[in-house]
Amino acid sequence: xxxxxxxxxxxxxxxxxxxxxxxxxxxxxxxxxxxxxxxxxxxxxxxxxxxxxxxxxxxxxxxxxxxxxxxxxxxxxxxxxxxxxxxxxxxxxxxxxxxxxxxxxxxxxxxxxxxxxxxxxxxxxxxxxxxxxxxxxxxxxxxxxxxxxxxxxxxxxxxxxxxxxxxxxxxxxxxxxxxxxxxxxxxxxxxxxxxxxxxxxxxxxxxxxxxxxxxxxxxxxxxxxxxxxxxxxxxxxxxxxxxxxxxxxxxxxxxxxxxxxxxxxxxxxxxxxxxxxxxxxxxxxxxxxxxxxxxxxxxxxxxxxxxxxxxxxxxxxxxxxxxxxxxxxxxxxxxxxxxxxxxxxxxxxxxxxxxxxxxxxxxxxxxxxxxxxxxxxxxxxxxxxxxxxxxxxxxxxxxxx
Numbered sequence: 001x002x003x004x005x006x007x008x009x010x011x012x013x014x015x016x017x018x019x020x021x022x023x024x025x026x027x028x029x030x031x032x033x034x035x036x037x038x039x040x041x042x043x044x045x046x047x048x049x050x051x052x053x054x055x056x057x058x059x060x061x062x063x064x065x066x067x068x069x070x071x072x073x074x075x076x077x078x079x080x081x082x083x084x085x086x087x088x089x090x091x092x093x094x095x096x097x098x099x100x101x102x103x104x105x106x107x108x109x110x111x112x113x114x115x116x117x118x119x120x121x122x123x124x125x126x127x128x129x130x131x132x133x134x135x136x137x138x139x140x141x142x143x144x145x146x147x148x149x150x151x152x153x154x155x156x157x158x159x160x161x162x163x164x165x166x167x168x169x170x171x172x173x174x175x176x177x178x179x180x181x182x183x184x185x186x187x188x189x190x191x192x193x194x195x196x197x198x199x200x201x202x203x204x205x206x207x208x209x210x211x212x213x214x215x216x217x218x219x220x221x222x223x224x225x226x227x228x229x230x231x232x233x234x235x236x237x238x239x240x241x242x243x244x245x246x247x248x249x250x251x252x253x254x255x256x257x258x259x260x261x262x263x264x265x266x267x268x269x270x271x272x273x274x275x276x277x278x279x280x281x282x283x284x285x286x287x288x289x290x291x292x293x294x295x296x297x298x299x300x301x302x303x304x305x306x307x308x309x310x311x312x313x314x315x316x317x318x319x320x321x322x323x324x325x326x327x328x329x330x331x332x333x334x335x336x337x338x339x340x341x342x343x344x345x346x347x348x349x350x351x352x353x354x355x356x357x358x359x360x361x362x363x364x365x366x367x368x369x370x371x372x373x374x375x376x377x378x379x380x381x382x383x384x385x386x387x388x389x390x391x392x393x394x395x396x397x398x399x400x401x
Contacts, residue, residue, distance in 0.1 A: 007080050013073050016053050017042060024088040024127075025070050026063035030054050033066050036088070037126050044130045045166070065090075091127030097135040104141065111145065115157045118142070122164035133165040143175065146185045156189050156197040163200040163207075172208045176216050183221070190227040199240040202231050206247040218255035225257075225264040232269045238279070245285035252292040259298050267293055267302035267309075274312050283320045287313070287327035294334040303331070304339060311351040318359070322366040329372035332357070336376045345383050354384050358394035374399045 015022045015035035024036040030051040034042075042048050043061050050057055070087070077084040097118070104114035118138070121128045132138055145158040167175075175182045189201040205224075209217065231244040248266065251257045261267075267290065274286045290313065293299030303309040310332070317328045332353060335344065348354055360373040377384065377399050384390070385398055 007082060010076070013069075013076065021085070022069070022073060023085045025066040025073070027066050028061075028063065029059045030056050033069060036063060036091075039063065040127055040130050044134060047168075089125065091125060092121045092131060094131045094135045097121065097132055097138060101135070101137050101141055112154065112157075114141075115145065115154065115161070118161050119157060119164075122161050129165050132161075133167065139165075139167065139171050143178075143182060147178075147181045148185075152188070152192060155185055156193050159186065159189055159204060160197060160200045163204045167207070169211045172211050173213070175208050176212055180221075183224075187223055187227055190231070195234075195236045198231065198234075199236050199243075202228070202240055202247070203243050206243050206250070209247060209250055214254065217251060217257070220251055220254075220257060220260070222260045222264060224251075225261045225266060228261075229265050229269045232266075232273055238282075241273070242282060242285065245282065245289060248289045249285065249292070252289060258293050258296040261289075262293055262296060262298040262302050267299055268306055271303070271306045271309050271312060274316065275308060280320055280324075283316055284323045284327070287316060287324050287331065291327045291330045291334075294331050297338070300335060300338055304335065304344065310335065310348060310353055314351065314353040314356045317356050317369070318363065318365060322369070325360075325369045326366060326372070329357075329360070329369050329376075333372050333376050336379055340380065342383075345380055349384060349387050349390075354387065355390050355394055358390055358397050361397040361399065362394065 009021050013021055015025075015038050016032065017034055017038040020035070022033070022035040025033050026036045026039060027033045028039065028051055030053075032051055032053045034052070039052075040063070042052055043058075049061075070085075074084060074087070076082070100114050100117055104111050118132065121132050139162070142158045142162050145154050146162065148154050148158075183205075186201050186205050189197050190205075193201060209220070225248075228244045228247060231240055235241065248261060252261055270286045270290055270293075274283060274290075277283060277286075290299075290303065294303060303313075313328045313331050317325045332348075336348070354377070357373040357377050360369055361377075381398070390398070
């Protein structure tokens, strides 16, 4: 197989966009052939209306399968012992989707059948998903079903499909501008749905808030943070956890969102996740959010109120990544500046925070982390410098006041 992969692929079998062997060659109105997945991304996701090679405007966006070229490619793969590309399934066309939507609108009883068929289309292949996303009225139909308060199964099904088809930025923005009806539906699924539906709902919510305007971010409801915390605590999946954390990263810098998150138990949930996980990216995201939350009094108080807060944050310094170390040092610096009472300073010695900061100065670490460690140690040198909690070999690196 390794020798087969070294065979030079004929240039006329290569997609002009991806420069890879075409698996499903299709021809556009200018006569140029591309691999279907590449040209559909160019046309539908990137919103282009020209031929990538000729730069001419396309008279239409119809893609005609090039069966002759596909058979030649398959024969070439067989002859050269190259991994043979499978014969692609014909994508579901927009006309078929429009027929389904008309049937669903004509008879409410056929809605569930339509939803099942649309889900099958969304899972079929990228071409079918693109046609579903582009079909006139498809997104509106799914959003209408998702708003249905009477049938939780329909609502979950519609949200799952909306997540699968990768909505455009304009569609996502519209979801958050309907007087809160769609957001209410998403929160209902997050609260009562099964694990899969909740995972899809949090991903859809993250996508929508990622492109939302500042006033939408500032006005986010406390209920959102309650559900995000539930996703983190319930450990639905690694992907859902990372999505929830990224959503907090997106929301917390705006308005009073840090306070809303802290008031709904975010700090405690994040500390417990940090205690359990060894995943580098999750650790980084947790520390980024905790750093943001420590920008408000409620967040700092919650961190100090958790018995393992200071200990687990300092433990991650020098153990995960430069990003994690810098964020952990920022968190400790925030606590040491705003809560510099004797109890907190003593706790920082007892749980190893001070010795870890001294260690940072002795080993190779990022300049930002070193500077932050020096700042904290100098700030409380009167209390910590003579402490027996600092090993002698680390005490020698204690910065001068």
